[in-house]
Amino acid sequence: MSTPVPGPRHLAAETRSSWTNQELPFPDWRIPPVSWVSQGRTRGWMDIVGGPPRSVSATPRDVTKYQEPLRPLSATAHRRSDLADLTPTPITHLSETEAAMQEAVSRFANDVVLPRAREMDEAEQMDPALVEQLFEQGLMGIEIPEEYGGAGMNFTAAIVGIEELARADPSVSVLVDVHNTLVNTAVIRWGSADLKRRFLPRLATNTVGSFCLSEPASGSDAFALRTRATKVDGGAGYRLSGGKMWITNSIEADFFIVFANLDPSQAHRGITAFVVEKGTPGFSIAKKEKKLGIRASSTCVINLDDVEVPPENLLGEEGQGYKYAIGLLNEGRIGIAAQMTGLALGAWENAVKYVWNDRKQFGKLVGEFQGMQHQIAQSYTEIAAARALVYNAARKKEAGEDFVRDAAMAKLYASQVAGRVSGLAVEWMGGMGFVREGLAEKFWRDSKIGAIYEGTSNIQLNTIAKSLQKEYTV
Numbered sequence: 001m002s003t004p005v006p007g008p009r010h011l012a013a014e015t016r017s018s019w020t021n022q023e024l025p026f027p028d029w030r031i032p033p034v035s036w037v038s039q040g041r042t043r044g045w046m047d048i049v050g051g052p053p054r055s056v057s058a059t060p061r062d063v064t065k066y067q068e069p070l071r072p073l074s075a076t077a078h079r080r081s082d083l084a085d086l087t088p089t090p091i092t093h094l095s096e097t098e099a100a101m102q103e104a105v106s107r108f109a110n111d112v113v114l115p116r117a118r119e120m121d122e123a124e125q126m127d128p129a130l131v132e133q134l135f136e137q138g139l140m141g142i143e144i145p146e147e148y149g150g151a152g153m154n155f156t157a158a159i160v161g162i163e164e165l166a167r168a169d170p171s172v173s174v175l176v177d178v179h180n181t182l183v184n185t186a187v188i189r190w191g192s193a194d195l196k197r198r199f200l201p202r203l204a205t206n207t208v209g210s211f212c213l214s215e216p217a218s219g220s221d222a223f224a225l226r227t228r229a230t231k232v233d234g235g236a237g238y239r240l241s242g243g244k245m246w247i248t249n250s251i252e253a254d255f256f257i258v259f260a261n262l263d264p265s266q267a268h269r270g271i272t273a274f275v276v277e278k279g280t281p282g283f284s285i286a287k288k289e290k291k292l293g294i295r296a297s298s299t300c301v302i303n304l305d306d307v308e309v310p311p312e313n314l315l316g317e318e319g320q321g322y323k324y325a326i327g328l329l330n331e332g333r334i335g336i337a338a339q340m341t342g343l344a345l346g347a348w349e350n351a352v353k354y355v356w357n358d359r360k361q362f363g364k365l366v367g368e369f370q371g372m373q374h375q376i377a378q379s380y381t382e383i384a385a386a387r388a389l390v391y392n393a394a395r396k397k398e399a400g401e402d403f404v405r406d407a408a409m410a411k412l413y414a415s416q417v418a419g420r421v422s423g424l425a426v427e428w429m430g431g432m433g434f435v436r437e438g439l440a441e442k443f444w445r446d447s448k449i450g451a452i453y454e455g456t457s458n459i460q461l462n463t464i465a466k467s468l469q470k471e472y473t474v
């Protein structure tokens, strides 16, 4: 049984501002790319809180509707210079742009991703046509500025998109997550003008990216990495030697951010980030892993055998790679937390549709038994709590506040909720949850990775405890 999750909306009342509840004008999955939505908007959340100004380019005909309903807050904002005494809105409220993103991605996930999820899992392969559609939808350049062909949206829009994709397929979600929150962000933030000009338009439109930090001997202890970079004589660039492990997107990617140590005598302060393109001599994919979950997402071992990197492919500054990696993973964790929240909701919806509509025992729907209802209610509450942590961490990051503890808490908790809820969802569906016809067992398998990548649960706990201890030590 392949039960589609009810869509395209979920948690509608809680997540959408009262002034953004108009229906989308798009009749089917051929929705306009999210970049259209961003270009047609009037004010985004960042505009309201005083974030970087956005350029608004030509407004496509189909989305002119987004210009009409001005948010009350926006209307107020241009009359007042001091916003400090405005009552903050609930954390789950989205700006018009973000709500449109949520709606559009939800529809795409439900109509385009979901029908392929089971097949891609069985094949342990991402459908290349789907990757193309992700680019067409603008989902691969969510935060890339419009001048480079991206959607020019904010971080929360990316988080909302990652969450919606995970409701249908966490493998597709992590492809988009790694590409946007780690790879694109690294180039936007530390890329030279030349790197941005050469690669951002490609990353936004047709080139998948990978982030290569982990190695066989360095996972949680990431900065113990052994891949070496040496300078080529005469300033001709660098040579990389070593190997990477568990690299997401590596089958689909043509663009790799590789961390290597340029000066081991400086320990982690020698770590440097480089851009390597697939096809560079000495760069090869050694092995594709067979996995428990997120099986459509590629995870590979990469060999670097005297890979020559031209000087212009240095990302940022020599010896700063560890800082970049820490910064990226701190924010990337919010993406994984969003993936886990979306997964939990997808598993929950898939199961409640069955127990409240289809399956009867003892003469009534199994979802009417109180023992079931309490578990269902408890699970939904946990999903809502996880989502509040995720959105709060995202908002704090956008506001320029310290979000490191919040991101760690969001990832820790969301991955726990995903495991718990998707496991219960299998039980609620009985035998139908256990067989590989539907998606229940897949969601459960997929949930396990949330406690492992971008920092295990123990590493999140370490981060949380360290920050608390610092705060409470006199």
Ligand SMILES: Cc1cc2nc3c(=O)[nH]c(=O)nc-3n(C[C@H](O)[C@H](O)[C@H](O)COP(=O)(O)OP(=O)(O)OC[C@H]3O[C@@H](n4cnc5c(N)ncnc54)[C@H](O)[C@@H]3O)c2cc1C
Pocket: 178, 211, 212, 213, 214, 218, 219, 220, 221, 245, 246, 247, 248, 249, 291, 299, 449, 452, 453, 454, 455, 456, 457, 458, 459, 462
């Ligand atoms: C599917 C998948 C995709 C991945 N994608 C990428 C990617 O795209 N790029 C990339 O660079 N990496 C990627 N990784 C690697 C991932 O980030 C690491 O697997 C993760 O950081 C954990 O490292 P490890 O597997 O070596 O576990 P280990 O570090 O060996 O940990 C083993 C156990 O020891 C515990 N532990 C370790 N240190 C401590 C400590 N200080 N305190 C308490 N407990 C501790 C851990 O919590 C864990 O339970 C991916 C991994 C997987 C499985």
